[in-house]
Amino acid sequence: MSRDSATDIRVPHPDALRVESVDLDAQGIAHDATGKVVFIENALPDEWVLYQSTHRKAKWSKGIVLERFNESHLRIQSKCEHFGFERGACGGCKMHHVDPWAQVSLKQRSLMDQLWHLGKCKPEQILRPLTGPFLGYRHRGRLSVRYVQKRDEVLVGFHERSSRYIADIQRCAVLPKCLSDLLLPLRALVHGMDARETIPQIEFAIGGNVLALVLRHLQPLSDEDVRALNAFARLHGVEWWLQPSGPASVHLMAEHEASNLAYEVPEFGIKIPFLPTDFTQVNHHVNQLMIHQALNLMEIQETDRIIDWFCGLGNFTLPIATLAKQVIGIEGNDQLVDRAKSNWAFNQTRVVRLGLPPLAEASFITRNLFEFSASDLHQLPHARVWLWDPPREGALALSKALADWHQASTDDWVPPQRIVYVSCNPATLARDAGLLVNQAGYVCKKAGILDMFPQTAHVESMAVFERQ
Numbered sequence: 001m002s003r004d005s006a007t008d009i010r011v012p013h014p015d016a017l018r019v020e021s022v023d024l025d026a027q028g029i030a031h032d033a034t035g036k037v038v039f040i041e042n043a044l045p046d047e048w049v050l051y052q053s054t055h056r057k058a059k060w061s062k063g064i065v066l067e068r069f070n071e072s073h074l075r076i077q078s079k080c081e082h083f084g085f086e087r088g089a090c091g092g093c094k095m096h097h098v099d100p101w102a103q104v105s106l107k108q109r110s111l112m113d114q115l116w117h118l119g120k121c122k123p124e125q126i127l128r129p130l131t132g133p134f135l136g137y138r139h140r141g142r143l144s145v146r147y148v149q150k151r152d153e154v155l156v157g158f159h160e161r162s163s164r165y166i167a168d169i170q171r172c173a174v175l176p177k178c179l180s181d182l183l184l185p186l187r188a189l190v191h192g193m194d195a196r197e198t199i200p201q202i203e204f205a206i207g208g209n210v211l212a213l214v215l216r217h218l219q220p221l222s223d224e225d226v227r228a229l230n231a232f233a234r235l236h237g238v239e240w241w242l243q244p245s246g247p248a249s250v251h252l253m254a255e256h257e258a259s260n261l262a263y264e265v266p267e268f269g270i271k272i273p274f275l276p277t278d279f280t281q282v283n284h285h286v287n288q289l290m291i292h293q294a295l296n297l298m299e300i301q302e303t304d305r306i307i308d309w310f311c312g313l314g315n316f317t318l319p320i321a322t323l324a325k326q327v328i329g330i331e332g333n334d335q336l337v338d339r340a341k342s343n344w345a346f347n348q349t350r351v352v353r354l355g356l357p358p359l360a361e362a363s364f365i366t367r368n369l370f371e372f373s374a375s376d377l378h379q380l381p382h383a384r385v386w387l388w389d390p391p392r393e394g395a396l397a398l399s400k401a402l403a404d405w406h407q408a409s410t411d412d413w414v415p416p417q418r419i420v421y422v423s424c425n426p427a428t429l430a431r432d433a434g435l436l437v438n439q440a441g442y443v444c445k446k447a448g449i450l451d452m453f454p455q456t457a458h459v460e461s462m463a464v465f466e467r468q
Contacts, residue, residue: 011048012048012069012070013048013050013067013069015050016048016049016050016069017030017031017032017038017040017048017049017050017051018030018046018047018048019040019043019044019045019046019047019048019049019072020045021045022043022044022045022074022098022106023039024106024107024110024457024459025039025094025457026094026095026097026098026457027039027040027041027043027062028040028041028042028043028044028045028047028049030043030049032061036059036060036061037059037060037061038051038053038060038061038062038063039060039061039062039063040062040063040064040065041062041063041064041065041085042064042065042085042097043065043068044071044072044074044075044097044098045072045074046070046072046073047068047069047070047071047072047075048068048069048070049065049066049067049068049069050065050066050067051063051064051065051066052064052066064085074098074099074102075097075098075099076097076098076099077097078096078097079096079135079173080093080096080172080173080174080455081171082167082169082170082171082172083096083097083173084161085161087160088160088165088167088168089160089161089167090157090158090159090160090161090167090169090172091158091159091160091161091162091163091167092157092158092159092167092172092174092456093173093174093455093456094455094456094457095454095455095456095457096173096455100134100454100455103451103454103455104129104131104449104451107129107449107451107459108126108129108448108449110426110459111426111429111447111448111449111459111461112126112447114426114427114429114430115426115429115430115433115444115447115463117430118427118430118431118434119429119430119431119432119433119434119437119438120434120437120438121430121433121434121437121438121444122444123444123445123446123447123448123463123464124443124444124445124446125445125446126446126447126448127293127446127447127448127462128448129448129449129450129451130286130289130290130293130448130449130450130451131286131451131454132283132285132286132289132451132454133285133454134454134455135173135174135454135455136173136174136175136176136177136180137174137176137282137283137284137285137286137454138174138175138176138282138283138453139176139205139206139207139280139282139283139284140203140204140205140206140276140280140281140282141175141203141204141282142201142202142203142204143156143157143158143183143186143201143202143203143204144156144157144158144159144166144200144201145166145190145199145200145201145202146165146166146200147190147191147196147197147199149197152191153187153191154187154188154190154191154196155167155168155187156183156186156187156190156202157169157172157183158172169183170183170184171183171184173455174454174455176206178206178211179204179206179211182236182238185232185236186202189228189229189232192228193221193224193225193228194221194222194224194225195217195219195221195222195225198217198218198219199215199216199217199218200216200218201216202214202215202216203216203243203276203277204276205261205274205276205277205278205280207261207262207263207274207280208260208261208262208263208264209260210239210259210260210261210262211237211238211239212238212239212240212241212259212261212276213238213239213240213241213276214241214242214243214250214276214277215229215240215241215242215243216243217242217243217244220244221242226253229253230253230254233253239252239254239259239261240252240253240254241253241276241277243277247277250275250276250277259273259275261273261274261275261276262274263280263284263287265287265288265291265318265319266288267288267291267292267319268291268318268319268322269322269347269350269351269354269356270318270319270322270347271346271347271350272313272314272315272318272343272347273343273346274313278313278339279312279313280313280315281315281452282452282453283452283453286450286451286452286460287315287452289450290422290450290452290460290462291315291316291319293450293462294316294387294420294422294462295316295319295320295323297420297446297462297464298320298385298387298418298420299385299418300320300323300324300385301324301384302323302324302325303325304323304324304325304326304383304384304385305324305325305326305327305328305381305382305383305384306320306324306326306327306328306383306384306385306386306387307327307328307330307380307383307385307386307387307416308320308327308328308329308330308386308387308389309330309369309386309387309388309389309390309395309398310330310331310332310369310388310389310390310391310395311329311330311331311336311340311364311389312331312336312340312389313336313339313340313343314329314340314343314344315389316387316389316422317329317340317344317362317364318343318344318347318359320360320387321344321347321359321360321362322351322356322357322359322360323360324360325360325361326360326361326362326363327360327361327362327363328362328363328364328365328381328383329362329363329364329365330364330365330366330367330369331364331365331366331367331369332366332367332368332369332370333366334366337364337365337366340364341362341364344359344362344364347359369390369395369397369398370393370396370397371397372397372398372400372401373397373400373401373404374401374402374404374405374408376401377401377402377405377413377415378411378413382413382414383416384416384417384418385416385417385418385419385420386416386418386419386420387419387420387422388419388420388421388422389422390423390428391424392424392425392428393425393428394423394425394428394429394431394432395421395428395432396428396431396432396435398432399431399432399435399436399440400435402415402435402436402440402442403435403436403439403440405440406439406440406441407439415440415441415467416467417466417467418464418465418466418467419436419442419464419465420462420463420464421433421462421463421464421465422460422461422462423460423461423462423463424452424458424459424460425459426459426461429461429463433463433465436465437465441467441468442465442466442467442468443465443466443467443468444463444464444465445464445465445466446463446464447461447462447463447464448461448462449461449462450462
């Protein structure tokens with residue numbers, strides 16, 4: 001055992017590396033003797049490891065642990081029996097071996113690093129992370145299905161780590177128990193179907209007391225298969241949807257019945273019906289916290305007109321309509337706009353029935369939000385507050401439009417005083433923040449993460465920008 005003179009730490013082996021930090025893929029980060037960055041799978045901060053290189057590049061390399069001489073204080077025993085780093089382990093999650101609160105800290109640090117390095121801005125205040133259950137939280141997703149002919153076996157679950165094969169799992173720690181308990185029954189169901197070789201996936205969505213399963217089938221189902229699905233539905237209390245081709249083909253198998261699939265936002269008396277293939281937040285608990293925080297940060301006044309950009313089904317629009325005078329939802333898809341209108345009308349009737357105040361006036365507009373210029377801003381009515389909730393691509397066009405208008409500033413159009421930005425990609429948030437802060441006259445007042453996807457590398461976040 002030698003001693004590292006720079007850190008006065010005993011080095012357990014001449015070739016051992018000390019892991020200094022960890023990235024969002026839960027890879028340990030170290031430096032070799034030449035100073036090159038080394039990413040090491042299944043290595044955590046403060047661990048000394050011997051590693052074997054698997055990929056070599058000019059400026060970095062990747063490797064796997066051969067021997068670990070000590071354990072990081074961040075390392076825990078995984079609560080998922082199918083998680084691991086060996087061949088065949090489930091690759092659905094990456095951080096089951098990391099303490100959940102350490103995961104939150106890593107994500108918060110990643111957000112701040114990207115805001116600074118990519119956007120050259122720092123929030124004046126770091127928001128407390130929003131967290132919920134670390135397990136059993138995932139209410140929407142997609143299960144892969146494969147009939148393995150050599151073994152005469154059906155697999156239902158997620159792909160193996162770094163593989164196209166499906167992991168052999170019996171239960172899943174991040175799925176609600178009602179769905180996790182169905183993984184083996186689903187395997188048996190598909191195995192007994194005529195269509196077992198032409199079913200590639202089953203999507204799932206949970207809302208209220210409804211568990212909806214969307215069966216993707218590449219060939220028409222036989223009468224026997226339909227009977228088997230109906231029997232499964234009765235036994236397990238699920239709602240089957242069928243998808244014979246593209247997303248537009250999805251339909252309720254029991255076509256004479258109505259679906260009750262919906263989720264609620266109890267704080268605002270809102271209920272949002274949705275289809276199982278719609279985009280909805282996977283974590284219902286954190287979604288409610290997210291809506292609460294966003295509306296608080298907007299500081300909505302009774303006389304306000306609010307614009308909700310990328311409004312989707314109305315996840316934010318409808319709660320906003322309980323507080324503001326007017327709300328405008330803008331979305332790029334005609335069908336989503338129609339659904340948002342329908343959800344607003346449904347809730348207007350609902351709140352009256354519940355004896356609650358009526359919702360604010362709402363209008364919904366279809367607009368391509370990825371092609372937007374400074375001149376397009378003049379088509380908008382003034383709104384003191386904007387809410388942005390874009391997809392992973394971010395809100396680049398809107399950010400550029402505000403920056404271009406600010407630099408020209410030759411007219412009397414009034415930009416929003418405040419923007420609350422909800423992001424599912426810290427890199428695009430940081431890019432857009434750089435435009436807002438450095439070119440559009442805004443200050444980043446607050447920012448923080450929402451742990452929407454525990455055990456994974458996914459980072460959801462929220463930031464507040466105010467015009468100087």
